[in-house]
Amino acid sequence: MTSDSKKLMDQAERSRLADNKKTKVKALLQKYGIILVLLFLIIVISTIQPKFLSSTNIFNVLTQSSIFGIMALGMTLVITSKGIDISVGSVLALSGVVAASLAQVSSATTQYYPSLSDMPVILPIIAALLVGLLMGSINGGLIAFTGIPAFIATLGMMTIARGLALIYTGGKPISQFTPDMMFIGSKVGFFPVPVLVYLIMIAITWVLLGYTSFGKNVYAIGGNIKAAEISGVNVKKNLILIYGYAGLCAAVASIVFAGRVGSVHPGAAAGYELTAIAATTIGGTSHYGGIGTVWGAVVGALVLGVLRNGMTLMGIEAYWQQIVEGVIIIVAVVVDMRKNARKK
Amino acid sequence: MERDKEILVMKDIVKTFPGVKALKGVDLNVKYGEIHALMGENGAGKSTLMKCLIGIHPPTSGQIYFEGNLIENYSTSDALKMGIAMIHQELSPVEHRSIMENIWLGREPKTKLGLVDHKKMYEMTKDVLKLIDFNEDPKTLVASLTVANMQMIEIAKALSYNAKLIIMDEPTSALTNKEIEQLFSIMRRLRENGKSIIYISHKLDEIYEICDRITVYRDGQYIGDGDTKDINVNELIKMMVGREVNEMFPKVTCDIGDVKLEVKNLCYGRKFKDVSFDVKKGEILGIAGLVGAGRTEVIETIFGIREKSSGQIYVDGNEVRIKTPADAKQNKMALLTEDRRSTGIFPMLTVFQNVIIANIQKYIKKTGLLNHKKAIEDTNEFVKAISIKTPSIYQKVENLSGGNQQKVLVARWLLTNPEILFLDEPTRGIDVGAKAEIHRLITNLAGQGKSIIMVSSELPEVMGMSDRIVIMHEGKVTGILDNTKDLTQEEIMRYATGQAATA
Structure with a gap:
């Protein structure tokens, strides 16, 4: 081999490596771009309003994000499986009022169950979880066995669960909870309990999606339902589990809600489903199915939380906040589509 | 391995779909350790027969014996467990997942805690890929592979089920010559290991290169079978075409x-x-x-x-x-597409709307509104001229027969002159x-x-x-x-x- 040709080959090799590096950087940027967006937001907001970075405010953001953040975890499973669940806001209200009715102190002015003494906090929690799981599983069952689109099934459930919440309460809010229930909305030392609950749910969902065969099935159903069926995956059972988990997450969120607010109204959490969908979407979970991550849902929820908190701190009108949020959701999806189109 | 024994015997298989008899009592015998070609024109019933075999469409009547046992009422996953795997013409991987997750989908190895054992899955995948000399990291995303490599993954998946009979439906249609050679060498190796392969292809040279025996079908009927070396090309073509x-x-x-x-x-x-x-x-x-x-x-x-x-x-x-x-x-120019349903007609619209859809420009008046009277006249004229059988031009196209739907499309394009x-x-x-x-x-x-x-x-x-x-x-x-x-x-x-x- 002449030295010239060797030089040429070296050059080719080098440029190939450089190309490789470039595509790798690009892939990393695409994958973790949303974290950069979050950092960017934090930097901009804290420059304008240094108060943002105080530990009280940071915990504030996390606490505020925890309710729709928990809902977004369930939503991640749903959207990754190529579905949607718009009933979780109403399911939160229904499981919330059930929990509230069992968590009242016996000295409350208007007791839902008049002869009820103070219940251990585990009881309203279990009741709420069961209600959420049931409503979600009904969603999944409807989708699996009737074949109606997820949007329609959960649209029906959205109205039904809201109606049930109204009937259960007679339209009135339920308040005055036991200290144990209120503890869920408070702090341990400096650490807010809602954030703790959020962290636990993140861990559970992370294991569920990444390390169980159920998680693999979620990706397979969303990515290619035919391949899943041919491989012997029980699609129907998995759909029930997926929507059941979304309902369960709504119920967990309802308990945090009850503890934080100290009262649950049957009209509570209207529109929360859309915030959860937005957080999931911003986090890169694809509505075309098969792509979705837990960390994405968390970062997506934080982007929304930081944005809301930051804009309020900077004194931006609430109306304008809505417009900014809408733009961010659309941009997130456009970027996501581009990313996936290029792969083909 | 008992080379001359049959691994699969399909007897007198009939399959009817509403209004169509797709298979009119056909047979198929496949031996252990052979590559067996299914031949026939499009619509001869090869794919339907294979769908009967792997449990997608159970046959209307007839018997299937696999390894000597009568098998009935089974699902595709049952078929896989018995050792019958099919590599579909349109590959269907879960694209955004890794090779190993695709191969072990629905039966991932577990740890004692019941969680997916990724380490073991990785090793198991390496082992399976080694069987076909495929050196790709099991964690590679399937979406980043070439079609040929996706095919390799499908073959690896079939082997991971310990398949004894592998069906390949036109596997070479998207491959380059070099990739085809690679596929063939793997097929030969599988044959040496006693696996049987059913091979569907339209390419005669491939059939003669790789297959041991051939079975020919035509119009849902069994025409004949024989050793590849005993049938020459002309005979084979005659068997496939046959009709006058x-x-x-x-x-x-x-x-x-x-x-x-x-x-x-x-x-x-x-x-x-x-x-x-x-x-x-x-x-x-x-x-x-x-x-x-x-x-x-x-x-x-x-x-x-x-x-x-x-x-x-x-x-x-x-x-x-x-x-x-x-x-x-x-x-x-005008084009009548191949697939009426998906690219031609608007089934829920009327004959009238279907006919004028490519010509709306022609009927726009100065006011910007549609000249309905003229459009209706023209539609009626064409309906009559090419005798579309419809009660009126306001009938929904989905209610017409296939032939009349096709005529509606012809009318649409004739209107563009x-x-x-x-x-x-x-x-x-x-x-x-x-x-x-x-x-x-x-x-x-x-x-x-x-x-x-x-x-x-x-x-x-x-x-x-x-x-x-x-x-x-x-x-x-x-x-x-x-x-x-x-x-x-x-x-x-x-x-x-x-x-x-x-x-």
Whole structure:
């Protein structure tokens, strides 16, 4: 081999490596771009309003994000499986009022169950979880066995669960909870309990999606339902589990809600489903199915939380906040589509 | 291994779908450790038979014995567990997941805690991939693989089920020659290990290269089987084609004029290369070839649905630039697509709406509103002229028969007053009577001086209708033949399978 040709080959090799590096950087940027967006937001907001970075405010953001953040975890499973669940806001209200009715102190002015003494906090929690799981599983069952689109099934459930919440309460809010229930909305030392609950749910969902065969099935159903069926995956059972988990997450969120607010109204959490969908979407979970991550849902929820908190701190009108949020959701999806189109 | 024993015996399999008898009592015997070819034209029933075998469509009647045991009422996952795996023509991996997650989907190895054991899955995948000498990291995303490599993953998946019988449905259609060689060497190795393979392909040279035995089907019937070495190509083609050209093609010779459309060295990516032909006024040009030869792609490219990678198109001797179907329409072209349902009709709209949809411009008044009266008149005229059987022009198209739906499409395009008509499988899925009517309509249009380019997989149709026939094989024109009396189906098949090549 002449030295010239060797030089040429070296050059080719080098440029190939450089190309490789470039595509790798690009892939990393695409994958973790949303974290950069979050950092960017934090930097901009804290420059304008240094108060943002105080530990009280940071915990504030996390606490505020925890309710729709928990809902977004369930939503991640749903959207990754190529579905949607718009009933979780109403399911939160229904499981919330059930929990509230069992968590009242016996000295409350208007007791839902008049002869009820103070219940251990585990009881309203279990009741709420069961209600959420049931409503979600009904969603999944409807989708699996009737074949109606997820949007329609959960649209029906959205109205039904809201109606049930109204009937259960007679339209009135339920308040005055036991200290144990209120503890869920408070702090341990400096650490807010809602954030703790959020962290636990993140861990559970992370294991569920990444390390169980159920998680693999979620990706397979969303990515290619035919391949899943041919491989012997029980699609129907998995759909029930997926929507059941979304309902369960709504119920967990309802308990945090009850503890934080100290009262649950049957009209509570209207529109929360859309915030959860937005957080999931911003986090890169694809509505075309098969792509979705837990960390994405968390970062997506934080982007929304930081944005809301930051804009309020900077004194931006609430109306304008809505417009900014809408733009961010659309941009997130456009970027996501581009990313996936290029792969083909 | 008992080489001469049968691993699979399918006896007298009948499969009916509503209104169609797809399989009329066919047999198939496959031995241990052999590669067995299924041959037959499109629609002969090969795919249906395989779907019966793997549990997608249970047969209406008949028996299936696998390894000597009668098997019935089983699902695709049961079939997999028994050791029958199919590699589908359209591969269906979960694209955004890794190789190992695809292979072990639905049966991931678990740790003691019940969680997925990724480490073990990784090792197991390495082991399976080693069986086919495939050196890709099990964590690679499937979406980043080539089609050939996705195929390897499917084969690896079949092996991971410990499959004893692997069905391959046209596995080479998207592969390069080198990749095909690689596939064949793996197939030979599998055969040595006593695995049986059912191989479906239209490529005769491949069949002779790799297969031990052949079973031929035609029109849902079993025609015969035998060792590959005992059947020569001509016999095989005769067995596949078999039927005679009947008298349902009312071809009348009409005056053929000047060249209307000419295509020179047209290319579209890897789909087809250097396609050149011309068609004259009043001429019917048939395009024959097997599925995947690139026929549909050629006319879609001329029509601007796909953008050509190179080549020229001339209309009336002038070069034209066609980038979109709208450009094609401007050049007086019309296209009847192959798949009526998905790309042609609007099933829930009325006959009237379906007919005028490509011509709405023509009926817009100065006020910007639609001139309904004129549009209705024209629609009624065409409905009468080509005798569409419908109670009224306000009937929904989904309520018409297949033949009449096709006529509605013809009416739509005739309304644009085209001079060049592309017809892609114009009589697919239409019953015999309606077929003859469509054929008469086509002949009449040619008689009016229109140039017609017709793609059809039915040789009798091509031979009965065309003045000249372009034959394609794997993206190339292998022959342009005058349709004379002594042209035989066997001869066309030789061009279509790449056995004879004079371009």
